[in-house]
Amino acid sequence: MTKEVYVCKTADIDEEDVKRFDYEDQTYCVYHTPDGFFASDGYCTHEEQHLEDGIVIDNVIECPLHQGRFDVRSGKALSAPVCIDLNTYPVEIRDGGIYLCLDTEPTT
Amino acid sequence: MTAETFAATGAASSGITLERKTLKALCRRSDLPGLIYLGKWALALVISGYGVYLALGTTWIWLAALIYGTVLSVPVYAMSHETAHGTAFRSRWLNETVMWICALLYLEEPLHRRYTHTNHHTYTWHVGKDSQISDIPMTFPIWLDEVSGFGLIRSHFRILTQLAAARYTETMKSVIPADEFPRLRRNAWYFLGFYVAIGVAIGLGATWLWWFLVLPTLLGRTVMLLFTVIQHVEMAENSPSILNSTRSCKSSPIASFLYLNMENHVEHHLYPQVPFFALPALHRELKDQLPTPDPGFWRTNIEVLSVVMRRSLGRGTKARTIRQAPHMITDGGTAP
Numbered sequence: 186m187t188k189e190v191y192v193c194k195t196a197d198i199d200e201e202d203v204k205r206f207d208y209e210d211q212t213y214c215v216y217h218t219p220d221g222f223f224a225s226d227g228y229c230t231h232e233e234q235h236l237e238d239g240i241v242i243d244n245v246i247e248c249p250l251h252q253g254r255f256d257v258r259s260g261k262a263l264s265a266p267v268c269i270d271l272n273t274y275p276v277e278i279r280d281g282g283i284y285l286c287l288d289t290e291p292t293t
Numbered sequence: 294m295t296a297e298t299f300a301a302t303g304a305a306s307s308g309i310t311l312e313r314k315t316l317k318a319l320c321r322r323s324d325l326p327g328l329i330y331l332g333k334w335a336l337a338l339v340i341s342g343y344g345v346y347l348a349l350g351t352t353w354i355w356l357a358a359l360i361y362g363t364v365l366s367v368p369v370y371a372m373s374h375e376t377a378h379g380t381a382f383r384s385r386w387l388n389e390t391v392m393w394i395c396a397l398l399y400l401e402e403p404l405h406r407r408y409t410h411t412n413h414h415t416y417t418w419h420v421g422k423d424s425q426i427s428d429i430p431m432t433f434p435i436w437l438d439e440v441s442g443f444g445l446i447r448s449h450f451r452i453l454t455q456l457a458a459a460r461y462t463e464t465m466k467s468v469i470p471a472d473e474f475p476r477l478r479r480n481a482w483y484f485l486g487f488y489v490a491i492g493v494a495i496g497l498g499a500t501w502l503w504w505f506l507v508l509p510t511l512l513g514r515t516v517m518l519l520f521t522v523i524q525h526v527e528m529a530e531n532s533p534s535i536l537n538s539t540r541s542c543k544s545s546p547i548a549s550f551l552y553l554n555m556e557n558h559v560e561h562h563l564y565p566q567v568p569f570f571a572l573p574a575l576h577r578e579l580k581d582q583l584p585t586p587d588p589g590f591w592r593t594n595i596e597v598l599s600v601v602m603r604r605s606l607g608r609g610t611k612a613r614t615i616r617q618a619p620h621m622i623t624d625g626g627t628a629p
Contacts, residue, residue, distance in 0.1 A: 202317065232301065238566075240317075240320045240322065250301055250303065251414060251415075251565070252378050252565065265407045265408055266407060268472075268473070
């Protein structure tokens with residue numbers, strides 16, 4: 186069953202930016218890209234560096250530690266040193282708010 | 294994944310803070326600064342290369358080749374490093390193209406560089422973990438081997454032959470995914486083939502490759518290594534703080550240009566996602582939290598040379614002005 190968790194207002198995340206969201210004992214990142222809003226696990230799959238200080242370029246999140254890159258739409262690892270894809274999660278936009286859809290199977 | 298703290302060496306482990314909006318602005322990527330830099334670099338190479346051309350057949354060739362080699366080798370190192378980080382350009386294809394060209398000239402397979410450079414940032418100057426750490430403490434023979442360039446050339450060709458022969462070291466296995474090795478092995482063969490082709494071409498009469506590529510590279514690498522040796526030498530090993538393990542230096546405009554502002558080396562290790570063109574601005578934002586940069590290229594290198602020579606002679610190793618880890622300073626004999 187899908188649980189929608191309110192993250193923040195859409196206006197709270199600038200375009201080409203990322204926001205950390207912690208819920209229960211998990212941590213996530215929510216991205217605002219030219220193609221819309223996306224969400225993934227919060228930690229880079231290379232080493233346990235949180236992606237909240239990463240750079241969003243178009244639809245790519247770059248880890249701040251070693252600049253490994255992921256496509257936030259699919260979680261796909263794009264360049265060394267990252268090689269394991271990120272788990273991504275559906276995002277709903279409703280009434281100007283961002284909702285993270287959890288308790289579904291990760292889309293990667 | 295749970296919200297746990299990971300202690301890679303960087304700003305957080307060093308107690309350095311920067312307002313998020315400021316960091317985001319500094320990290321913004323663009324192709325333009327890198328393209329402008331390539332244009333200036335090309336012009337500098339043409340001018341200094343013309344000096345080599347004029348000096349051919351005279352004893353001035355050595356000086357001309359050293360100058361041209363410096364203009365060639367220091368930016369080759371700096372740009373290969375910047376593109377390995379992926380921060381030189383916003384456009385990925387441009388970044389990777391420049392990375393490959395510079396990697397060929399730097400003699401290191403670029404994926405190997407990209408993967409192994411990670412533990413230098415995760416465990417900066419940690420013994421047994423940082424694959425780029427040199428012998429500690431540095432003595433004169435170690436210094437000579439390092440700045441002469443022979444140590445680096447040996448290392449680069451050893452790595453290329455190991456990759457080509459699929460004889461992967463424990464360091465390689467620890468940082469490179471196993472399914473990447475076939476790609477690195479193929480690339481190593483390309484690199485070795487390129488260098489053999491250059492050698493054959495020179496043997497067949499293409500002596501311009503010797504005067505305009507090989508000799509300047511051999512001479513210029515010494516200058517390049519004088520830039521890089523002062524990044525961490527005499528600093529503290531195994532410290533979580535970049536401020537203790539790393540050195541920033543003052544720099545002349547020419548040196549900053551050649552080095553892509555990497556004299557701001559503390560700043561780079563604190564925030565490696567900041568591109569080269571924003572490093573001076575990052576320094577200005579952080580300077581109240583950081584030690585004063587050490588003197589410039591010449592002064593810092595002279596003091597490092599003085600320290601390592603005195604260490605090798607069993608004399609006191611306190612430097613006049615450059616920063617040193619306390620345990621590097623002894624009254625005589627080799628530091629523990």
